[in-house]
Amino acid sequence: MNCHIVPKKSSYLFFGLLFLLLEHGCQPASVETPETPTQKTSQPVNSSSTPEVSPESKSPIRIVVMDPLAMPLSCQCVEGLGQRRYDLLAKWLQKKLDHPVEVVFDESLELAMNHIQKDVHFIIGKKSMVHFDAKTVSLSVRPIAALTDPTGGTDLHGIFVVAKASPLKKLSDLKEQTLVFGPQEDAETNASPQQTLKQLNLLKPLKTKVASSIDAAVFAVTDGEADVAVISHFLPPLLVGCGKIGKGDLRIIGQSVPVPFIQVFATEHASTKIEQQIQKLLLQVKESPELLKVLESKQGFIPLKPSVKSQIKTVVTWSDWRGTDRRGISERLPKQLPPQPQIIWEAKVTGPALAGIAATQEIVIVPDKSKKFKKDIFRAFDATNGKPLWVLAYDAPQKIEYTNSPRATPVIHKGLVYLQGALGDLHCVQLKTGAVVWEMNFLEEFQAVLPNWGTSSTPLIVDDILIINPGAKEASVVALNRKTGKVIWKTPGHAAAYGSFIVGTFGGKRQIIGYDVAGLAGWDISTGKRLWELIPPARSDFNVGTPVVFEGQILLATENNLTRLYKFDAQGKLNPQPVFMNEDLGPDTCSAVVHHNRLFCAAYGELFCLDMKNKLKTLWKQEEDIFYDHTNLIAGNNRLLAWTTSCDLVLLNTKSNKYDVVSRYHPFKGEDVESMSHPAIVGNRLYLRNREKLLCLRLQAGK
Template identity: 40%
Template sequence: MRGRTTYEETGMRPLSKLSVRTHTAEGKAECPLFRRAVLHPRESLGLRLVAGSTIVWVKLRRLETRAPAWLPGARRRGWNGALFRGTDVTICSASDRRSGGQVHSGDRIRLPMIMSWKRFCFVWIAVLVPFALAAVWLLRLERGIEVQPAGVPGEPLRVVVLDPLCRPLVREELRIVARDYTPLGGLLEQAVGRPVALSYGNRLADTLHQAGSPDLILGQEAAVLAEAAQFNESLRPLARLTDDRGATDLAGVFLVREAAAAKNIGDMDNYRIVFGPPGEPQRHAWALAALSQWGIAPVPPIKTVPTGREALQMVAQNRADAAVLSSFALALLEDEDIRKLGPLRVVGRTEAQPFITAFATARIGPATEQAITMALLSVRDHPPVLEMLRSKAGFVPLREEPPAKKEPPAPAPVTEWTDWRGPDRAGMSPDVPARLPATVKFLWKRGLTGASPAGIAATATHVIVADKNEQKDQDIWRCLDADTGKELWTIAYATPTEMEFTNAPRATPVIHGGFAYLLGAFGDLHCVSLYGNGILWRKNIVQDFGARLPAWGTCSTPLVVDDSLVVSPGATEASLAALGLYTGEVLWKTPGAPAAYGSLILGTFGGVRQIVGHDAESLGGWDPNTGQRLWTLKPDKKGDYNVPTPVNIFGRLLVATENNGTRLHNFTPDGQIRPAPVERSRDLAPDTATPVVVDGLVFGCARGLVCLDLNDGFKTLYSAQGDGAFKEHAALIAGYGRVLAVTVGGEVILFQAARDAFTPIGRLRVFEGTEVWSHPALVGDRLYLRSMNEIVCLLLSETP
């Protein structure tokens, strides 16, 4: 801008506040860049310019200066700092008006930096100190030093109680055995020197929203460990709570009328049995497993009631022949109203499992953990606390658990891999090891007669793998002994021989409640007893629903939802269908598009429990009770094969496909998906491999291993080939800040979930000259792997 600049003094002191105007050929105009200019004599004529809160570029003839909005103090004081050097102006004070207060473009003066060295040092100290304090805090946390020292009042010790018998949660009928944890809170408060905040819930996820991250969790062991694995929460068991009999376990109990002929569970064939809801495994899944072990199939339809009292009343009134109760509910037999109905007796129990266990979380250090443990073990010395907890011996160390009278001791907890991608289809496991052994060690291995991409399902005792006969005209499902690899039973049936990429099964076997659900590539679906007692029911979901067989066959692994099995026939009137778990009867079906090749998941999104997954054309959500389509989302680009499974990330949905990349979607409060993804990545676009999420990082396989930052806009942190191991496909299992990968080339790779670079911990070459497309099963320290012609049990522990 050419012309002259006039500085009119507005303050009383020399070189104080001045207004700025610009004179141009067209006349006077207020300068659009500045609100005011401030001259400070003590800062050697430092000049500060105000132009709002944004970055300002000031141009005076041959000079450009930048005023960054982030300069400390800029927003607070209402101005942005600017540095002028070698400007084209001369500044006159009130005592020097020889130029009449006007300066011309030919006059020059050099203005120094706006800040003195003293202020400069102060600003940088203010910026750096918070970062230094944060670094010290992180170091102390890493070393396990308590942020809140014991004995100093401050942040409360957060204790989450997930005991179904605690007073706030217990059903009315069980008030006689209800536990009051308030006195225990008092003991803990004395032990750690901090206030104790107790919160209660049926699920860990519920309490996280209410009370934040817990320090101590008291709950049913298997349920707590399973849910903690989903949240990647590291837990340390401290002690178990004894009940009024001195036992620490839980089981389901079968009861019949006194006059019934049955003497044990094996005598209950054709008995009408009343079970509990699926949310009580001791009355439902464990009971069904016990029946299956005896070769007993429940009489359809499966009858469930919410309370033990209702179940006993049905038996006493001859509306049922047997009932399943929780072992802690046997006190109901002493209830006067129940005794009036007639005598009942126990004929069998399910396998017992650990009940209430105390877990420490990573939020507390060694000192607090020791204080908590000692407080728990001291409960036995406080009779009033024992009485309120309905406990005979209080908490006992895990190594000193007293067995219940006339009952076997509780077995050690065992993880299982009973579904596609493991529990909850999350690709997560608490059994991901910290390191791999130096060499390959097999517990056993055995040959197979055909290739199959179907995943493996396994428990502590059984392993199920899909196979083909040598003529490729029969599907064969083999159940093997988990310890020896010896064949326990097989199921075989005829199939057509022509299909792309073999005609073998693709879907992973599903093990639930003592039964296995086996789906072949041509739609053949069988429900069989896990313990070798034959086929309970069978269907062909393609033929029975009038669907068209996809080019690569039926691939979607059936989904267990309560007492139903949800399948994807892909028929016009039955895009999805729900079958009775123990009968195969059609419970509902919903119209829609042909089937996709990926599997469905069950989750809660936007507060609505729903089935989520793909059909051939879109992503969708369905009501698990009715099959009603809740929402539909079609991708920007068509042509996805929709093979990878969607991933539930705490109520948000991660979707990854080859044409549209990886997207993260939020939901409305009424369970509808928000069409526009909140994050998107084109770098991770897998055609077959489902990503995993661990420690805020997304790992997936798409022409290499790709790592995305979940919390930074899906920023690609790095992509690694792993010496070509991740070029095509890899099955990924995450847990405790690590990822276990099984590659197509037959290599097992353990790597750290690191942000900066691919960080392998160990690698093992398991197979040579073959490919691995079957998803492995991880159970404890055993990794079950299937190549095109062999299944092996690989030991991941260092000790034999």
Template identity: 40%
Template structure:
């Protein structure tokens, strides 16, 4: 059937200008493989299945094209490029919808050239809706009221297709932004088994993954039962970047199609008919999708302006588009957008009773802070069995769950395993790869995720400890909140050759890495000190500064007394640096003209020595909680001006500040409003935020977020929003 194409391929390949002896050697073609059945991306649990050897395809293409073809593997384009140490991808082979979504995020213009057939000759896959073996549901119509765990939004067979199937069956389908998702088929399957009779739930898995779940022992035979199957969607497709010359694209396509003539390659790729030309049905599918998207966009642009604001989030969810880059940013990370805990204005008083606007349950008490905008609230948690991280995003107005990023992260740490780092929200840049706002999520075991703020769509993921070779014992976990400066994401793996690292915001690829000590437990800042912009913070044993552009370590300061935990965040004040730790007290340092710290501090206050609390600076005064509220004078050698003692003040309390007041989250979730305009701090209002006994007895280590007058606080068992008034 395909024999006539062989002659055409020979003619085409003969004309393609790949290997003329008179021409200089061309650069290699880089092939990125994202096929979930490729050997490096799967497991060898089922003999003869999910072990596709794309290295053989690279060898075949090299021979046929007369030009070297390299191969790199990854769950995403950027991850494969990073692993292969390549700057671009010419050929991309993977799950159709995932490649399309990933390429769009990277602004890669790709075109499909061929589809890979499976062992049954099919080019499609389906989504399987499964329940526990003993569940009462027998068919898709029985799932009304069930909790549905979908796959990632970019996986058509696990998200768009099953949502369509459920809707056609008359099931009430939640809005896309409220849909619960699991990163992998095994995650969703295991969760519904784990919940047992306590939850009426179903999960969606990919048809190709079904044999692997039992084969790898993830589930046992009979644990799950299929109650519905989606319509077929394209499975593995080969794409070529449009910057590849037209005649070269044609040659690649024909070489792929003619691979059927190589029996050994067919065995290596576990395929019946090899690659086949893109079908008419495939092209019609995407023509229809494009037309629907265009129509939706046209309808949106003509919508009456009076209804635009209320419709925007729903429309965006239904078309699975990111939120516009104009989303107002607010408390975007650790201690707010400037890492100084300052807000424009605090209320003049607090009511005696401050009811929550909404509360949502959390699986575990946690240390990590809250990040929030006017639309979204993001927080880190763990799953119920404490075997994986769960970062959740809630609607700021209603508290409805919009999305969740979850993944396995097993281990045991002091103070439990919840993420320590506060999520970092970064504004979008229209017209660039970073079109929409993103959020960066760091778990306690080093798992770092870049996700779309509006949808939770994952752009890239990596474990910074594993990738950079950190082998020190994790006692308290990876704690430092990610930092952004000059389009670089700064993290500190604490590895011998990568104590601190700068990553590309869009791709996660390393920009620079600097050798050094294991990481400390505090967060980094950026500051211009001695006329030089630098990254400042602690490693395990010292304070340091690093050049933003190169990562070069500019200076090191080891304090007189060893053993500090190095948790509080340094504060830059008018070209000087305020540092506080439990073993060496509070110190103020100057810098020379080269941007290096002067080792002898300008001032020392040994009484203020917190092990966790970070001070706030208001005017020329320093405020910090360490069993009391201290007030120090910056202009008078950090002398203690006043000390406020109160039953609610313990070893730690986060502080938010404006120019006249402090808002302190004290022991047991008691909120204190403190006037600082007089000769000494004075509590003017106080109120308990939570009624549950667990929170009333707890020290709340999670830093709250304030956006406008909306205060987001993590209790021991819930995340809540409170409105403080004007």
């Protein structure tokens, strides 16, 4: 067994000593740590002697374990608690499958993936943490099973703790005290207790803080810096056993609503077959008393049948630029298109097809322009039959390059939709009725200059704020209250570029990332402070594409500075020296997509495929006239869907090592065939448009 220790910065000396002890056979349980360490253990389970299942299955099934009660991740000071042996589970799975299984222990999915540098097939961990980390590294996951605890339960709750001498006895005693929540990714110490306090009308009077770790929340109370902390319900015995607090130092005055605890997730890299095999075996764990004991479980794993519904829930809307998380990913892409896809309905539109389409199961929103280019028009259609539901129209006659038709995709969020024109007009309207909630022209509001090609960046929703980029000297980037349109913060900087912003956690710092005319930058979500800036070494770009997140790194693909991958330091700042660079691909307007470690992007008549795991090496490129102008790309289900300006719809096999067209379709024969509008996929329906028509197509046979 290989043991890898990844220390936190404050513990380098301690963990250097610990590593020496481990090398000489000492048990980590004998060492008391001042802080819960981030640890990682890679355990290939007899892989050298395990026969292969099939030629395509030569590599191990890789499982990342993030369970805080797993033996390598927990203090082993309390018998029967925090000593779950997933290494023994992996051995058992390997024997049953007759196939190598590798298990990696880490508190961070990003660190685990950076360590193994290979695809992860399954993750075992706290639900909220897995979801948070998977989003950070842009990895699609789906739950398949939950682990029962020693009582047979599968939930976790937070507990409100105070110092022994505190006068607080119960939650209703809380008035104006200082309360410390745990990190956002720990739902039981953050979202769950906030919900509990809101239900009791106790949250507003409190002075609340968010700790960087659950340990930090504990010490805030024991050190007298806070009155109350919220921690995981299983922690007190471990804190006492490891010597972090004395017995009786903390008292419990209440608990939060329960949230799901340990679940098993299949990632996008796990085939349906192996996912089903693993799930079936996990459900057999209850028949093994030995495994139940080492996993500290009463009934082993139970299936998560609702996971199918929850997975569908994430794909039944296309409510933003490039869909969920702005990644251009949809697992609903078909293996092939029908020879003649069925047109479910069509509707009339009037303007150039520049802006993307947004859609839910009930409604389709299309930015449009009047025939004489005098008015911006936003049209809402019934997704069932294509009948018009409402129209928002207003004067917008100013001429600009490439017409004055809207460029930004509508953003649908919690019953509201945000509509942006090319001249700086921004409206927040009710999704069902189109009634205006608030409106502004942000160029006029912030005294910004209209870009040559119009205001193109799609507004970004981050929590309850709406991020826009007017590009004014004193208001380069602005955060608005999404419900009222009131300014929360504005930050000085450069003029606006054309690409849309993204949000994510990089180097442990959650931040907004996007282009301005100077280059790329990151901004603090709470304050708008510019965290870092990347000015390209070559001449500047128009900065039209959207940055792509890959395993906690950022990938940029622009016309003059080509394609580059960057890392972040521990403070969340981008390292200006690219990790890898590809000098073949330099797109002017196309945004790249990454699927199964392959990057796809079009530039000047060529479609490219790059290997993300091999220094951005070009795997193949294909020259074809349809890719000369702008191309929109959607990837998923081992397929790439390309929608070109010439209105060619091309479906390719992403696993092939060559340009491998599966299906091709041209839906607008004999009509105005120019479209730069990004398609929307909702369930089994694909929405496309040109200058005259909006089409709703059935992707494959069935409903």
